[in-house]
Amino acid sequence: MRDLRTAKYERFRSALQAPIDQEPNRTFPIFTTDRHFDLRDYESESANHEVEMFVNLVRACPDELFLDLGCGYRERTFENCLYLEVYPSRSADLIVEPNCLYPIRSGTLSGVGCFAVLEHTRKPWLVIEEIARMLKPGGQVFIDWPFLQPVHGYPSHYFNATREGLISLFEDNGFKTDMAYTGAHQTAAYTIQWILGRFAHHLIDPQLRHDFSRLTVSDMVSMDQQDPVWWKFLNALPPDAFSELACGNMLVATKATT
Numbered sequence: 001m002r003d004l005r006t007a008k009y010e011r012f013r014s015a016l017q018a019p020i021d022q023e024p025n026r027t028f029p030i031f032t033t034d035r036h037f038d039l040r041d042y043e044s045e046s047a048n049h050e051v052e053m054f055v056n057l058v059r060a061c062p063d064e065l066f067l068d069l070g071c072g073y074r075e076r077t078f079e080n081c082l083y084l085e086v087y088p089s090r091s092a093d094l095i096v097e098p099n100c101l102y103p104i105r106s107g108t109l110s111g112v113g114c115f116a117v118l119e120h121t122r123k124p125w126l127v128i129e130e131i132a133r134m135l136k137p138g139g140q141v142f143i144d145w146p147f148l149q150p151v152h153g154y155p156s157h158y159f160n161a162t163r164e165g166l167i168s169l170f171e172d173n174g175f176k177t178d179m180a181y182t183g184a185h186q187t188a189a190y191t192i193q194w195i196l197g198r199f200a201h202h203l204i205d206p207q208l209r210h211d212f213s214r215l216t217v218s219d220m221v222s223m224d225q226q227d228p229v230w231w232k233f234l235n236a237l238p239p240d241a242f243s244e245l246a247c248g249n250m251l252v253a254t255k256a257t258t
Helices: 002-015 052-060 122-136 163-171 188-202 206-214 217-222 230-233 239-245
Strands: 066-069 081-085 109-113 134-143
Touching: 052 066, 052 109, 052 134, 066 122, 081 109, 109 122, 122 134, 122 163, 134 163, 188 206, 188 239
Parallel strands: 066 081, 066 109, 109 134
Antiparallel strands: none
16 A cells, blocks of 8 residues: 555655655655644544546546545545545545645646535635646636535535535636536435434424424425524524524624724
C-alpha cells in the first residue's frame, strides 16, 4: 500500500505546491497542517454520493489529474484522482486546514468533484475561486450542493443553495454551465421525508410523537402555521432542533466600534 501511495505522490508531485512537492520518496497521506478536524468531531465518517459523470471522466482520462474535494470515505479510489479532506479520512491523500487555500498549483487539474461539501464551508465562494484557479482551461467541475435540507453535518453547516444561486456562483468565476439539474437523490421526496423524520425524532415525549405521526398530509397543509396544534409540537422541540428545521432565521448585529 505504501509503495502505491508513494507512486501516487510522485505522479501528483508536479501539481503540488511547495513545500510538499520538495521531498522525493514521500508518500500520501500528507498533513499540511495540525489545525485540521478530528474524526471525533463527526458523528460518523462521511461517505457522500459521487456523481457518476465525474467518476466516468476520471476513468476515461487515465493520463489526466483530478481532485475529489472533501472526499470523505470512498469505497473506490483512482490513481489519477487526488482525495482531499479536512480530517484524516481513510481515503484522503491530503489533509488540510479548513477554509484554506489548497496546496495545488494553478491550472494543473482536468476536473474537480465536490459533493455535498460546499454547504459546510464558511466561505464557499472562496472555495469556488480556488476550484477555478486549480483547473486547466476547459477543465470541468462537478458539484452536488443541497437546497431544501435541514441543518446537518459536522462541525458546521453554513449555506444551502438554490439552482440559480449555484449557477451564478460558478458563472461569476468564469465557468459556463453545461447542465444544472436535480438528481434522483435530491428530489422533494428526500426533503419531505428528511424534515418530517427529524421533526418526529426530536419529539421525545412518546405521546407527542404518536400524535404527530397521526397527522395527515391534509391536516398539515390545511392548518394555519400559527395553529395551536402546530405549537403543541413546536414548543416540545429542543432549541437545536428548532434551528435545524427552521424555515428561516433572524439576525440583529452591531457594527464594531474599532
